[in-house]
Amino acid sequence: MDMKVKPLPEQLRDLRVNGERLWDSLMELAKIGATPKGGVCRLTLTDLDKQGRDLVSRWATEAGLTVTIDKIGNGFLRRAGRNNSLPPIVTGSHIDTQPTGGKFDGNYGVLAGLEVVRTLNDHGIQTEAPIEVAWWTNEEGSRFVPVMMGSGVFAKAFTLEHAYAAKDVEGKSVKDELERIGYIGPEEPGEHPIGCYFETHIEQGPILEDNDKTIGVVTGVLGIRWYDCVVTGMEAHAGPTPMALRKDALQVATKLMQEVVACAHRHPPHGRGTVGMVQVFPNSRNVIPGRVKFSIDLRNASDAICDAMDADIRGVAAKLSAESGLPIEITPVSAYPAQPFHPDCINAVASAAEALGYSNMRAVSGAGHDAVYMARLAPAGMIFIPCKDGISHNEIEDAKPEHITAGCNVLLHAMLERAGVAGG
Structure with missing residues (x-):
């Protein structure tokens, strides 16, 4: 960051957001698209x-x-600063939801930013740099793909034309729907300056709750490797075929599925290994499976460790293939690099949490967020708060009002540290 940042003036160290106002705003926004189950x-x-x-x-x-x-x-x-030639200190997230979404995923990050601004207004505080709150289009990807579309176009991860051409299941395009609701603006994506970026979010996992911590100081986002795996055997009648003469693709596939989980355990502490989709052919009760296709999802905190996990699972697959005599094919589907956050932003979050007296811990994000793309353009960081039982993308998603307030207070102080206070 180009600008030098002074410590907050003593009179601002007790500054707090209006948690009740933030909660009320979240509940008001949640009425738009409210579901019978409370999501x-x-x-x-x-x-x-x-x-x-x-x-x-x-x-x-x-x-x-x-x-x-x-x-x-x-x-x-945008809230103007004293020196508007400085790039703005930005916070944000998204307000689109999953079909069975909750009240907090994404929405909290946008409205926490708005509450920071309202608090600064309440106390007549002028920042040195401008402050901005952003919402990003189609983060969820539940209607259109790719996911994190708005921030991805902004960061030039893919083109505006590619995003415009995306269609939903009814054949409606992103461009046509943006025009229909009146939200195609004049500005070229990516031309908007960003000095640094913070995103406040529910954790969407159980780690903070399990450790009884209020604030997660997010150090980065896990890298992701997706694969399709196919094990090929031979279909045969389940009755007449002796066990020793079978070429059972499912039995070999299940061993490899177990190894996906074991691979994650072999690469702690942030290793993740998941098989979420399985297709068995011919999927008949009395036929030995001749072909099994399944997904592999590997994640870890650095690209180097993701590479190691890739080599690990391929080595295991080769060994199982040699032992069984059945071909095993592993095909990469997509990959997202691990994204570390900037030390200055991590430290700003950690310092704010400590100064405010909130219990906190370093954390990584296992899910993607718009902050991933922003980190390619400017120093970025994230603030996590617990969510009940770690559940998200579900109508029962829940967070405590005191945690909602705490995360926003950390955001307020972290942004003020980066933006500076005029005359402070």
Whole structure:
């Protein structure tokens, strides 16, 4: 970061957000697309998404912010600083949800940013650098792919034209739906400057809750490797075929599936190994399986360790193939590099949590977030708070009001540290 950052003036160290106001805003936004089970279904670029964007835009305007929309529908809500030539200190997330989404995933990050601004307004605090709150289009990817679309276009991970051409199951395109709801803006994605970026989010996992910690100081996002694996045997009648003469693809496949989990255990502490999809052919009760196709999901905290896990599982597959005589094919499907966050932003979050007296721990994100793409462009960091039982992408997703408030207080102090206080 170019700008030098001074410690917060003593009179601001006791500054806190209005947690009740933040909670009320979250509950108000959650009414748009509310489901009978207490969750939210507000798919991207639907009429409900438009209502959510309109509401957040109105709140921003009421808080004195200027609203800018770019060509992929990302929104930037700006609070001017004393020196507006400095790149803004940005926070944000998304307000689209899963079909069976909760009230907090994404929404919390946007409204926490808005509450930071409201708090600064309440106390008449001017920052040196501008502060902005961003929402990113189609983070969830539940209606259109790719996921993290708005931030991905912004970061030039893929083109605007590629995003525009994406269609939902009804054949409706991103471009047509953006035009229909009135959220194609004039600004070219990526032309908006960012000095640094923070994202506040529920953990979407059980680690903070399990460790009884209030704040997760996120150091990075796990790298992801996805594969399709095919084991080929031979179909045969389950009755007449002796056990010693079988070429049972499923028995070999299940051994490799177990090794996917074992591979994660061999690469601690952040190793993850999952088989989530299995297809058995011919899938008949009295036929020995002749072909099994299954997914492999490997994750870890660095690309080097992901490479090691790749070599590990391929070595095991080769050994099982040699022992069984059955061909095993592992084909990469997609890969996302591990993304470490910037030490300055990590330290800003950690320092704020300590100064505010919140229990905290270093954490990694096993899920992707818009902060992944922002970290390619500017120093970035994330703040996690616990969610009940680690459950997310589910209508029962829940978080405690005191944790919601705590995460926003950390965001407030971390942003003030990076933005600086005019005259401070």
